[in-house]
Amino acid sequence: MDNSSKDTTNMGRLIEALKNGDKTQAIIEAKKLIESGVKSEVIVTECIEPAMVSLSNKCTVENFNLLEVMLAGRAVTSVMQELFPASAMPPPTKGTIILATLEGDVHDLGKNILKTILTINGYRVVDCGKNCPLEELINTAREEKAFLIGVSGLIISVIPLVQKIKESLAECNLQHIKVIAGGAALKQSSKDLLNVDFVAETAFDGEIYINSVKNEAS
Numbered sequence: 001m002d003n004s005s006k007d008t009t010n011m012g013r014l015i016e017a018l019k020n021g022d023k024t025q026a027i028i029e030a031k032k033l034i035e036s037g038v039k040s041e042v043i044v045t046e047c048i049e050p051a052m053v054s055l056s057n058k059c060t061v062e063n064f065n066l067l068e069v070m071l072a073g074r075a076v077t078s079v080m081q082e083l084f085p086a087s088a089m090p091p092p093t094k095g096t097i098i099l100a101t102l103e104g105d106v107h108d109l110g111k112n113i114l115k116t117i118l119t120i121n122g123y124r125v126v127d128c129g130k131n132c133p134l135e136e137l138i139n140t141a142r143e144e145k146a147f148l149i150g151v152s153g154l155i156i157s158v159i160p161l162v163q164k165i166k167e168s169l170a171e172c173n174l175q176h177i178k179v180i181a182g183g184a185a186l187k188q189s190s191k192d193l194l195n196v197d198f199v200a201e202t203a204f205d206g207e208i209y210i211n212s213v214k215n216e217a218s
């Protein structure tokens with residue numbers, strides 16, 4: 001990797017700004033990183049993700065600092081808008097993907113990042129949002145003629161629902177729809193355990209898998 005592709009001092013500053021929930025400073029630091037040639041992908045996986053993971057101890061059932069974590073989440077959203085402005089989104093030509101976090105899970109930052117990455121790469125994304133019932137996910141996939149469902153899971157209690165997706169699709173004769181999983185709670189598991197086609201480490205390897213599905217189909 002060349003020197004411009006990593007800028008650890010400014011990356012550390014962005015991580016600090018995100019952890020502090022300082023949206024303005026986070027945007028300034030992200031701009032500096034972009035100007036010094038750091039790739040957006042590196043900013044997501046090596047700044048945004050670790051910054052949020054470091055807030056884990058402020059987000060347990062016993063110890064919950066809602067304000068601090070929400071401010072950090074807001075700063076993440078602002079940095080993403082800086083990295084991938086809406087004006088840069090191409091027309092959707094590559095097919096429809098449904099995204100959701102399932103019932104019982106209100107975490108949506110990772111799903112929203114994936115949505116941005118897929119949209120900027122030409123996919124049409126239908127977002128079922130967070131806390132989405134399984135039935136709504138399946139119905140939306142049918143109505144929107146999706147070729148793939150992406151499910152994001154941050155809280156382990158949604159695992160039994162994830163395991164049911166393929167079975168529910170098959171009951172509706174939709175077994176051709178691929179299912180992929182990601183997010184902190186699901187990426188610790190395997191595709192066999194979750195009963196999905198692929199488990200992604202990041203939004204970016206998820207996108208690579210989705211491209212391979214599209215290429216196989218065409």
Ligand code: B12
Binds near residue numbers: 059073105
């Ligand atoms: C931010 C956060 C919140 C925010 C969520 C804000 C939002 N709009 O999302 C708020 C404050 C609301 C929240 C609430 C709660 N939280 Co919380 N939260 C977090 C925290 C700190 C960060 C999560 C995050 O956003 N990470 C950053 C994103 C960018 O990372 P990511 O999701 O992994 O996404 C990346 C990849 O995984 C990938 N990806 C993600 N999804 C998908 C899907 C596909 C298909 C693909 C291809 C890729 C992909 O793309 C992203 C970029 O590469 C985590 C800590 C942690 N270690 O994760 C706890 C954590 C997830 N929360 C936790 C808990 C317990 C809670 C609460 C129950 C706390 C409480 N006392 O009430 C509540 C309610 C939860 C509920 N019912 O859903 C626990 C979950 C424990 C568990 N394993 O079950 C964690 C792990 C904290 C902990 N140490 O215990 N939380």
